[in-house]
Amino acid sequence: MGRQFLSKSEEFVIMVVWICTAPLLDVNAHVKKEDIESSLGIIHEVSIKSLGTLCVTEQFRSLNVPVDTLRFESARQKADLAATLLQDLGVAHHNGLQDAISKNILVSDQNALSARVLALNASTGTLVNCAWWQRQGMEVGGPKKVAETIMEIGHRPSAEFPWYEDADSSPGLRSPKFVESPPNVSYRGWWTYPYYSCSARRWLMSYSVPIPPPGRRGLKGFLSLDVDVSHLEVDQCESVSDSLHVSIGVFHGSHKCHNVTSECIFKPPMNGAPWSRGRYQCRCRRGYYSPYHGGLFNGTLVEVAWEEYLENSTNSWETIFQCRKCAPGCHFCTDPSPCLATYHWPFRITLLSVSISCVFCTLVLNVYMFKHRKLKVFKVASPIFLSITLLGCATMYLEMAAIFPVLDMYSCIATKWTRHLGFCITYTALLMKTWRVSLTYRVKSAHKVKLTDKQLLQWMVPILLVMLIYLGTWTLSDTPTAEEIVDNDGLRFKQCAYNWWDHSLAIGEVLFLAWGVRVCYNVRNAESLYNEARLISYAIYNIAIVNIMMIAFHLFIFPRAGPDIKYFLGFIRTQLSTTTTTALVFGPKVIRVLRGQGDQWDNRARSRGVTASFSLNGIGLVPEEAPDLYQENEELKEEIQKLAAQIEFMKIVHMEMNNRHIKPKAGGYFSALNAPMVVHSPLTKQGILNKPPEEL
Incomplete structure (x- = not known):
């Protein structure tokens, strides 16, 4: 050779x-x-x-x-x-x-x-x-x-x-x-x-x-x-079969299945003839179906159809043995029926437009409040906390923009941040003001409680910082993702997944709401300027009730609702909690300003004797200049000491007048040399006891 x-x-x-x-x-x-x-x-x-x-x-x-x-x-x-x-x-x-x-x-x-x-x-x-x-x-x-x-x-x-x-x-x-x-x-x-x-x-x-x-x-x-070599098998599929040790590798991948829509499944020989062509089956891939033969084709028939296709005699290889794509979102299907829930975009766009309009309204209201911040109706309500409240409301409105499209990882992150951070900002700002009223209302001492806006902000910042750290850790360590769920009609759509991060934060927010409800209950009888403490209490009650109701709707009434119903429930929750809060807190103030009464004291509060201590920022019925709280406190101490001395004097006079047999001590206050010319009995109508305290 x-x-x-x-x-x-x-x-x-x-x-x-x-x-x-x-x-x-x-x-x-x-x-x-x-x-x-x-x-x-x-x-x-x-x-x-x-x-x-x-x-x-x-x-x-x-x-x-x-x-x-x-x-x-x-x-x-x-x-x-x-x-x-x-x-x-x-x-x-x-x-x-x-x-x-x-x-x-x-x-x-x-x-x-x-x-x-x-x-x-x-x-x-x-x-x-x-x-x-x-x-x-x-x-x-x-x-x-x-x-x-x-x-x-x-x-x-x-x-x-x-x-x-x-x-x-x-x-x-x-x-x-x-x-x-x-x-x-x-x-x-x-x-x-x-x-x-x-x-x-x-x-x-x-x-x-x-x-x-x-x-x-x-x-x-x-x-x-x-x-x-008769025992070797002609395996035309690409996949590694169980009989690879006796298959002929050169024939791998030589099948005639439509490789995009179907996959080759090797069929071991049953009649003792491993050397034969077409010993496989073409099965529709995931996401494809065929109305013929249940999506499973015999390899021998596919080989014949392929030869006829090359000879241009028939096109059965393309029409019969080629699987068809399922409807969008279908992992498995047997027909072209839809698998994804339908989104009614005009309806969702309408709700989104209303929410975006509310965002612009809160921004306009914030500018309007800042412009009239020197009016008493805004000044006594702490303009800085009012601005923070409006910022939180605008953030909660943006949740509707985050869940508007088909949810994915980024929209789920935006949903968690807008919902929880907006709630924390709004609720904390309102609760800080109510808590100040509660502390002032419960004080029985003559000393005034000194809680300024700066001090309340120092309490508020750690709460917001804890929320930011929690949300940041959640996003980085276990990024929120969207999962597929099935509605009542068996149609799938994506919803943000809920895990122990959501449950832990929900428990914390419920406890926070419970504390807020308790604070509001403690100040239910407190009088404040423009009745603001009561309106804020109503807003906090409303936030708690709405969130509890929406949780019940999602878990028990509409557990398998479609995407549009869930979007509508989110819109209702946002409007009932956020819009109602804005209306209760800012509605009466804006109305008074529009009527020209924004710089006038509340006559009803004045008639009830509402003092500076019961206002939401420590400003009451006082002149425009800011009071010197330390000097006012010292003056109050002196007045109390004078009143105590007068009461002691009255007790001594009463004792001397009713015990005349007791001789005055030499050099004492009531001795002959120092005794007053005329002494009235304390029991007479013209006596000392009948005089007002300011004449003593």
């Missing part, structure tokens, strides 16, 4: 290198798609004609694709060893030795089916001797030779044999009959392409080794070993 031969030591080194590197070699790397398709056609033809016209007109049918021979490495090594021994001993006069070698070395391998040794004339190439051996029990009826063709002595071996090629007739080092050896590896012989043998009724591969004559003249030998 026109190739050089190596020494035994070199062959041993090459053999070791091959065993170590063989798993890294890819024998299918340069196989053409045309060769794969033609080989599949041959397999199909053999599977339907092997018992018919094929074995009448032909004895062999070879493929054009290689098969990984690594699993037959032991048989190849034994063939190389036998060829080396026969080269040393000769092939003409050692038939007994040849028989022993073939039986004990070649045919003893579990993968070997048969072996043959040809003795050829070195100069003419005619056949001198031919020895055949076959492994025991390979066919029914006992051992017998695979007599593919009777080889007559004196004739040249036929070139039709897939395992034989005369080295003198081959122009190159390798005949097209044989597979190219892996790179960087040298064999003594060559592996053939897989071929079907009609005499053996099997798919075979042969390893052929030429045995050169010891001299220029004499007999040259030719050894060929056949291995049975």
Whole structure:
């Protein structure tokens, strides 16, 4: 076959290198798609004609694709060893030795089916001797030779044999009959392409080794070993099946399923014929369906439809065997029915427009309040806290913009932040003002409680800081995401997922609301300027009731409502809590300003004697200048001390007037020298006790 031969030591080194590197070699790397398709056609033809016209007109049918021979490495090594021994001993006069070698070395391998040794004339190439051996029990009826063709002595071996090629007739080092050896590896012989043998009724591969004559003249030998590859499976799918260890890798990915819409599922052979084309099923991929055959197509029919499609005879491969895309959002479907809930965008846009309008209204109201901040109706209500309240209301309105589109990770993050941060800002600002009234109202001492806006802000900042830290940690460590839920009609839509972060924050907000309700209950009888404490209490009550009602609606009444109903419930919750709070806190103030009464004191509060202590920022019925609270406190102390001294004086006078037998102590206050000229009885109408305190 026109190739050089190596020494035994070199062959041993090459053999070791091959065993170590063989798993890294890819024998299918340069196989053409045309060769794969033609080989599949041959397999199909053999599977339907092997018992018919094929074995009448032909004895062999070879493929054009290689098969990984690594699993037959032991048989190849034994063939190389036998060829080396026969080269040393000769092939003409050692038939007994040849028989022993073939039986004990070649045919003893579990993968070997048969072996043959040809003795050829070195100069003419005619056949001198031919020895055949076959492994025991390979066919029914006992051992017998695979007599593919009777080889007559004196004739040249036929070139039709897939395992034989005369080295003198081959122009190159390798005949097209044989597979190219892996790179960087040298064999003594060559592996053939897989071929079907009609005499053996099997798919075979042969390893052929030429045995050169010891001299220029004499007999040259030719050894060929056949291995049975009928047990290998033609797996045309890409996926790794359970039977990969017996599949032919070159055929992987050669199926005719529509790869975008369907996937190939290998179907193991059930009738003992693994060498057949189309032994798979095409199943619609996830998100696709077919109205035909339940979305599961037989591979043989698909192969036929593919050939007809290439011949432009029919288009059934595109119309019948191609799956159709499910409706948007469907993971599994059997028809084009929708799987996603429908969003009524005009309805949602209307609600969103109302919410955005409310945001602009709160900003305008904030500017309006800042412009008239010096009016008493705004001044006594702490303008800084009113601005913070409006900022929180605007943030809560923005929740409707966050949940407007189809929810995803970013919209869920915006939803959590706008809802909880807006609630915290609004509720804390209102509660701080009410808490100041509660502390002032409960004080029984003559000392005034000094709680300015700056002090309340110092209490408010830590609360907001805790909320910011909680929301930031939540966003970074366990980012809120959207999950799919199913409504009453079985349609899916996305909603922000709820986990222990939501539950923990909800518990905290409920406790915060409970504390606020308690504070409002404590100041239920307190009088404040413009009746603001009561209106803020109503707003806090309203926030608590609305949030509890909405939770009940979502959990018990509408647990599987559609996306539009949930969006509407969110709109109702925002309007009932935020808009109502804005109306209660700012409505009466704006009305008074519009009527021109914004700079007038509340006559009703004045008649009830509402003092500065019961206003929401410490400013009561006082002049425009800010009072000196320390000086006022000191003056009040002096007045109390004077009143105590007068009461003590009255007690002494009363005792002296009713006990005249007691003589005044010399040098005392009531002695003769120091006694007053006229002393009235404390019991008389003109007495000291009947005089008002300011005349004493």
